Amino acid sequence: MGGRLQGKIAIITGAAQGMGAEHARVFVAEGAQVMLTDLQEAAGAALAAELGASARFMRHDISSADDWDAVIAATRAAFGPANVLLNNAGMYFIGPVDEADPERVRKLLEVNIYGTWLGISRIAPVMREAGGGSIINLSSLAGNHGIPWHAIYGASKWAVRGLTKSAAVDLGPSGIRVNAILPGAIAETGMAPPGGLDEAQLAAIPLRREGSKDEVSRLAVFLASDDSAYITGSDHVIDGGRGLW
Numbered sequence: 361m362g363g364r365l366q367g368k369i370a371i372i373t374g375a376a377q378g379m380g381a382e383h384a385r386v387f388v389a390e391g392a393q394v395m396l397t398d399l400q401e402a403a404g405a406a407l408a409a410e411l412g413a414s415a416r417f418m419r420h421d422i423s424s425a426d427d428w429d430a431v432i433a434a435t436r437a438a439f440g441p442a443n444v445l446l447n448n449a450g451m452y453f454i455g456p457v458d459e460a461d462p463e464r465v466r467k468l469l470e471v472n473i474y475g476t477w478l479g480i481s482r483i484a485p486v487m488r489e490a491g492g493g494s495i496i497n498l499s500s501l502a503g504n505h506g507i508p509w510h511a512i513y514g515a516s517k518w519a520v521r522g523l524t525k526s527a528a529v530d531l532g533p534s535g536i537r538v539n540a541i542l543p544g545a546i547a548e549t550g551m552a553p554p555g556g557l558d559e560a561q562l563a564a565i566p567l568r569r570e571g572s573k574d575e576v577s578r579l580a581v582f583l584a585s586d587d588s589a590y591i592t593g594s595d596h597v598i599d600g601g602r603g604l605w
């Protein structure tokens with residue numbers, strides 16, 4: 361890998377495991393300096409140590425405004441003002457729309473919607489001051505379709521797409537781009553079914569396989585880099601064609 365993210369200072373949330381951890385590895389390999397954040401301290405700190413001088417870790421609850429301010433200040437102290445925010449952290453549960461526990465619903469919406477909005481709102485002044493930046497929000501195939509048992513999670517991911525588009529309009533004049541990634545089934549993540557997809561699920565994917573974390577990271581690199589300089593407010597579907605029919 362090369363230096364496609366040379367000069368980029370990125371905050372990656374939910375970086376202790378799953379896709380976030382892969383994004384952190386790939387971003388560092390591409391030359392970025394990265395602040396990894398997560399609720400899971402041991403795994404996050406271990407990954408940052410493995411990645412060396414270009415990586416730091418901080419405990420961070422994305423639904424806390426104070427935590428966001430602390431992360432943004434620590435990133436500035438370590439590397440300088442962040443010019444990339446990868447809003448990757450999220451919560452997931454599924455079940456029939458009329459059977460979800462109200463407190464669980466409130467918590468998921470708080471983390472996935474409010475937490476994503478907090479990140480956008482707290483980083484915007486920093487990026488504005490730095491002359492621009494790229495914000496990448498993790499939505500989902502469930503944010504583009506009605507999927508069985510995905511009403512709550514899906515609602516949160518539809519909201520992330522809406523936030524992305526409106527924020528892109530508001531922040532575009534400041535040189536801040538805001539885009540969404542909509543993954544389908546990505547293997548070896550906390551949200552993937554243990555043991556992988558069954559035959560019927562694989563048959564519904566035109567490319568007949570799950571995606572890999574690395575394939576999503578490469579899309580995130582593109583959206584973080586200047587290669588995507590004229591792209592904002594866009595949905596970037598990465599699902600092997602699952603959402604086509």
Ligand SMILES: NC(=O)c1ccc[n+]([C@@H]2O[C@H](COP(=O)([O-])OP(=O)(O)OC[C@H]3O[C@@H](n4cnc5c(N)ncnc54)[C@H](O)[C@@H]3O)[C@@H](O)[C@H]2O)c1
Binds near residue numbers: 423447448501
């Ligand atoms: N895995 C998939 O197939 C898939 C598909 C579509 C979209 N996504 C989205 O991609 C993103 C990453 O998914 P993943 O499968 O790698 O997830 P994962 O469950 O493996 O990792 C999510 C991470 O977020 C952290 N986290 C949860 N709540 C947090 C909070 N309040 N503050 C800070 N960190 C918090 C967790 O500790 C965990 O490390 C999520 O936004 C998810 O909704 C995943």
